[in-house]
Amino acid sequence: MVKKIKITENGPYEVSPDIPLVQSIIVIDEQGTSLSWRTGKKYPEQAKPYHLCRCGRSENKPYCDGSHAKAAGPMAKKFDGTEVAAHDRDELNTRIYEGPELTLIDEENLCASLRFCDRAPRIWNAVQHSDKEGWKQIAIEESCDCASGRLTVIDKEGNAYEPKLDQEIGLVQDTAAECRGPLWVKGGITVEGADGRQYKIRNRMTLCRCGESKNMPFCDASHRVSRNMRGLDE
Numbered sequence: 404m405v406k407k408i409k410i411t412e413n414g415p416y417e418v419s420p421d422i423p424l425v426q427s428i429i430v431i432d433e434q435g436t437s438l439s440w441r442t443g444k445k446y447p448e449q450a451k452p453y454h455l456c457r458c459g460r461s462e463n464k465p466y467c468d469g470s471h472a473k474a475a476g477p478m479a480k481k482f483d484g485t486e487v488a489a490h491d492r493d494e495l496n497t498r499i500y501e502g503p504e505l506t507l508i509d510e511e512n513l514c515a516s517l518r519f520c521d522r523a524p525r526i527w528n529a530v531q532h533s534d535k536e537g538w539k540q541i542a543i544e545e546s547c548d549c550a551s552g553r554l555t556v557i558d559k560e561g562n563a564y565e566p567k568l569d570q571e572i573g574l575v576q577d578t579a580a581e582c583r584g585p586l587w588v589k590g591g592i593t594v595e596g597a598d599g600r601q602y603k604i605r606n607r608m609t610l611c612r613c614g615e616s617k618n619m620p621f622c623d624a625s626h627r628v629s630r631n632m633r634g635l636d637e
């Protein structure tokens with residue numbers, strides 16, 4: 404059976420039971436710079452499809468507790484999870500940066516602001532100087548750590564450098580910002596929209612779980628200012 408994440412209309416993600424769920428924790432230095440990933444807690448295996456909160460309001464995160472169907476306050480509305488993102492690559496928001504040994508494909512609208520690309524000398528700079536000793540490797544590392552898949556580096560033959568990722572969902576723990584991040588969907592899992600159409604399969608992608616993205620179903624870094632996402636998962 405195909406491993407799949409099914410987006411339900413104005414409701415949670417319905418996840419195939421054979422997709423593992425873990426915490427993906429950002430390892431930082433003393434300045435809070437994102438350095439690498441560490442796997443934390445592994446959640447119990449499920450016998451049936453399970454439902455992960457997409458609205459950010461659940462009291463039982465990361466799982467859905469039905470709060471999406473309730474108004475959150477006197478003036479509040481029920482969760483509106485309307486999908487607006489392109490199902491394939493959005494060429495309008497893609498920039499290409501050519502360097503001597505590498506090319507960077509930058510799909511800015513997918514950014515989840517996890518900040519691995521900010522590690523000096525920053526990926527844009529590293530690509531521009533990819534013929535300098537060590538800089539090519541830095542550019543490759545920073546793109547492979549980019550959970551959202553915003554950043555991809557390719558060689559001059561057009562081959563992408565991609566990390567080997569097992570198929571699983573990582574609950575991103577943004578340690579420097581002290582908040583929960585998106586769902587990191589790893590290893591090319593199928594994501595199906597509420598209308599039954601599939602999104603482009605990617606090795607790395609991040610799905611919104613704060614309920615406030617302007618690029619649903621993808622993360623747009625809104626979790627960093629969302630009250631729903633303060634603190635880390637237990």
Ligand code: FES
Pocket residue numbers: 414415416455456457458459460461466467468469470471472
């Ligand atoms: S999607 Fe159901 S509680 Fe958030």
